[in-house]
Amino acid sequence: MDDDAARQSDPIVQVHADMEVLLRDAGLRPVVLRSDTLASNVRGWTAQLRVGDVIAGVDTARTAVVDESDVADAAAAVLLAPHHAQRAPAPYLLTGPEVLGRADQVARLGDALGRRLSFTALPAGPARSRPVPHARGRPSRAVGGGADRRLGAPTGVEARHRSRRAADRPPGPHVRAMGHRPCR
Template sequence: MPDTTNPTSSPYRPSILVTGATGNLGREIVDRLQAHGARVRCLVRDQADARPGVESVVGDLREAGAVRDALVDIDAVFLIWPLLDSAPAHDLITELTTAAPRVVYLSSTAIDDGAARQSDPIVQVHADMEALLHDAGLRPVVLRSDTLASNARGWVQQLRAGDVVSGPETARTAVVDERDVADAAVTVLLAPDDHLNHGPHVLTGPELLSRADQIAHLGAALRRDLRFQALPADLARSRMLADGRPEPLVEALIAASVWRPESNRVTDHVERLAGRPAGTFARWAIDHAAEFN
């Protein structure tokens, strides 16, 4: 097979379907695939979400017809499952099995492979999706990502209103720059079959950070004296519901903050796939400081 890691040296141009293409990570992946010369197709829920110059299919991952149309002549799929229940994924799995593309699934570093049940609903659905893909014989490439740095964008409104960010306290995590995850994902989406490692690849940043640590890094980047205020679960729940977040998501986030154990894992898997060390959250904060003003 031609060397797909250097598309400019070969006429081979894989066709890749990106789900979650309008999100923080998906946008980075689409940009990189286009830069590599891949043919990119996005599955979007509304035509208004379609990116100029990028082929799009309008539909939902739960709609078999839309998935079938999106998979026509596709070589690989970057899959993000956005729901807190894996049951609606069965039609998707059927369509993937029929089309038989390479599947790269974005999962979670919090999965405990030795546990009968996972620590919270968010991790459980990732474990369930991994099992469904494997049981269908798809042999997915699994990227288990730690907390994405881009999740900090959820604090924009609070930081525009003042110097305190409040929310539920969570265990420290090895926060990973979504640009690093995108580089890793593109590597495996474009890799020749004989160089493919199915993982799971555990993608982390270089250090464990608490919410307070992240706020401190943002403060340094913004040259502001910022602080994090931990909220009791009940108060955090009521505030998230008042902000309009769906109740099932709020309950899952609260469960994750209460029960998810701290991960002590910092890996070099980003470097193995992307060819360079993972970036720090401090660097991410500097690069994105303008978004918080």
């Protein structure tokens, strides 16, 4: 997210930026934990996994995928820290343990599920025209977006350092969010 920009380049990031502005404008001092791709986003592939071993979608930029349990641990650590009340209201940036592309994420998920999965990249146009049941009301332009929003994404070393700093432990693996929930 670009804190200096009035409009963000990605519609999902814009929604998050708008929420932060609303909270600040309401006179609140929100604790903001920002993450990039959440590990549970792979649940959006469930329908494809039910019918085969190929995941098709837009091949977005590589990113340090964040497990939700790491977000929860970081939130608890930040809110319970003695220095929290004195800290300037800047966001905490959370990242996963390593930077992964879509094919890497699919391969890791396949390992966790005991399946040989593969990824097929689709151009953004065809990907947006496919039914996306997990989009939960997001605009179609947001589905498959983000290919260029992560150009400044942290490297794996920065990723591990950032999440360790917030939660005082190394971040968990990307597949933990789905590894124990096989698709039916």
